Amino acid sequence: LWTHFIKQSDPHTLSAQTLLDNEEGVAFGVSDGTVQMYRFSLNGKRVTKQPVSDCALDSISAAVTTASGDIVIAGEHADFLDLIGSMCRISVDGSTYWQTFAEAQAPSTITDIAAIGDDVLGVGFHLAENGNEQALAIRFDPQGQKSWEKSLGAHASERLLALNILSDNRILVLGSIMDPKTLTSRHWIVALSESGEVVESQIGDAQE
Numbered sequence: 001l002w003t004h005f006i007k008q009s010d011p012h013t014l015s016a017q018t019l020l021d022n023e024e025g026v027a028f029g030v031s032d033g034t035v036q037m038y039r040f041s042l043n044g045k046r047v048t049k050q051p052v053s054d055c056a057l058d059s060i061s062a063a064v065t066t067a068s069g070d071i072v073i074a075g076e077h078a079d080f081l082d083l084i085g086s087m088c089r090i091s092v093d094g095s096t097y098w099q100t101f102a103e104a105q106a107p108s109t110i111t112d113i114a115a116i117g118d119d120v121l122g123v124g125f126h127l128a129e130n131g132n133e134q135a136l137a138i139r140f141d142p143q144g145q146k147s148w149e150k151s152l153g154a155h156a157s158e159r160l161l162a163l164n165i166l167s168d169n170r171i172l173v174l175g176s177i178m179d180p181k182t183l184t185s186r187h188w189i190v191a192l193s194e195s196g197e198v199v200e201s202q203i204g205d206a207q208e
Helices: none
Strands: 016-019 024-031 034-041 047-051 059-065 071-079 082-090 096-101 108-116 119-127 133-140 146-152 157-165 171-178 185-192 198-203
Touching: 016 071, 024 059, 024 071, 071 108, 082 119, 108 133, 119 171, 133 171, 157 185
Parallel strands: 016 059, 059 108, 082 108, 108 157, 133 157
Antiparallel strands: 016 024, 024 034, 034 047, 059 071, 071 082, 082 096, 108 119, 119 133, 119 157, 133 146, 157 171, 171 185, 185 198
16 A cells, blocks of 8 residues: 655664554654654655654564553663663653563563553563563553562463453463473463453463
């Protein structure tokens, strides 16, 4: 339908996008340590670039539009030698209301986010004390305060990679685990309650 190329001096990769409620969308990338937002009409006739102020993300993995029309972007923030999962809530003009961080343990990564009203849910993984990756799920309220943070699973290594919100506000999460006996990766499907408790969990067999 249409194609738009960004300038060579701009981010080489746009890694997250979300739709607004006015026939527009926004896409995000990072260039020279600055988050860049590209706001575009869905017919492709207008694309504008806007830096996002006061949002310190070194990579971006996901974006979502909240019920009030704000945008939350998630990714990683470089803290000395560690990468820490982080989210920024911004307006459609690129101003940042707040930035918050995963605190389960550094380093950590937020791989995907979703909105329940004006709350935002994030999933990913962090490095546990035993050196293995451990699944991570977090919920933030509209002010950026953490409602809950959960470390899920007890396997050799696990990651949560994507989520969606079901009609009853349960949280459906997809990920992978490493079988400690066979050292093979298996798919992992988890249903969480609104408070982050595991309702159901299913792990694929070694052939899947």
